[in-house]
Amino acid sequence: MAAFRDMEEVSQGLVSLLGANRAEAQQRRLLGRHEQIVERLLETQDGAEQRLREVLAAEEEVAQRLLDAKEQACLGSTELQQLEAQLQKAGEEDSRLKASLLQLTRELEACKEVEADLETREREVDEDTTVTIPSAVYVAQLYHRVSKIEWDYECEPGVIRGIHHGPRVAQPIHLDSSQLSKKFISDYLWSLVDVEW
Incomplete structure (x- = not known):
């Protein structure tokens, strides 16, 4: 950009020198054209600098998005590990509960067998009691008559x-x-x- 400014100063110096010369009109026209080219060059340079700033800003934004995406991926990985650990604990708890349920089922079956056995014995006792009740009553009456x-x-x-x-x-x-x-x-x-x- 400084080189363009130097060219502009040289151009202005040439204009002043050529002002005294007889071929002044042609040189002014060339210098005018030269100035237009320099102005376009300066505008192009300004536009290029603006675009460069925009590209740098876009790159910075993309870099920030990439960092955010990496952070999200890291958080997602940590959360996934936690979920896998919870799933493993739930699986262990499920296995323990199934084992406990199996044990309780066995105990229930054993209780049913004992209950059936008790019912059988109660029926047998009921049958025996019907036979022995008269003798028990007889013994009680006999004792009452003896002891009064x-x-x-x-x-x-x-x-x-x-x-x-x-x-x-x-x-x-x-x-x-x-x-x-x-x-x-x-x-x-x-x-x-x-x-x-």
Whole structure:
């Protein structure tokens, strides 16, 4: 750009020198043409500089976009790794839950077998009970006739309560099995039984 300015100064110097010369008209015309060329050259240079600035700005923008794209790709890769890790954990949890479900299914089947066995035994006990109930009632009636004790079956647990209908007078029975020994209770109850027939 400085060279063009120097050319312009030389051209102006030539114009002033040629002003005194007789071929002044032709030289002015040539110099005028030369000035037009220089002006066009300067305009072209200005346009080229403007385009160069635009190209540099476009390159900078493309470079920034490329950096942004690389950053996005890096973030996407990190997110993908996190998702893969979560997927792996979910797979492990799924396997653990399936194993647990299988174990629970086996336990349920075992419980069903035990339940069926218990139902079978209950039926057997029910059948046996129907046979033994009359003998149990008979034993209770026999014991009542021998001991003459009428038991209170609705008393609290651990309390032995009833009425002994002895030969002379009825006598209440109230014993606490948590404070008395089984031997004492047995001896006491047998002492109530009348030995005279």
